[in-house]
Amino acid sequence: MKSKKRPRYWLDNLENREKELASISSFYKEQLEILEKRNLENYKQTAEQYNQAATEAEAHIRPRQTASLCTELQAKVLQCYRENPQQTLHCSSLAKQYMACVQQAKSSLTNHG
Structure with a gap:
């Protein structure tokens, strides 16, 4: 019985596919890193705005004087x-x-x- 060899073009095609998939994977990893960085920047900015608004609100609110009754x-x-x-x-x-x-x-x- 003869061993069946795969044609060379099949192997070349497989190698090309693997390179293409590696390239796509690399692209999406890069995109994910960019999105994560933007998300972190947005989070920091939002947290800063929240803290600033809270500080301003606290400055406008008068504390209530409470006294124990009875x-x-x-x-x-x-x-x-x-x-x-x-x-x-x-x-x-x-x-x-x-x-x-x-x-x-x-x-x-x-x-x-």
């Missing part, structure tokens, strides 16, 4: 609940006083704010 009553209510975990109704009058204090503070803030 803290003494709040402490009494919490202490009552701790001392009476099974009988929380014992704390209802303190809780009502606390709620009234909070409501009064809220209405004074809305009338003056």
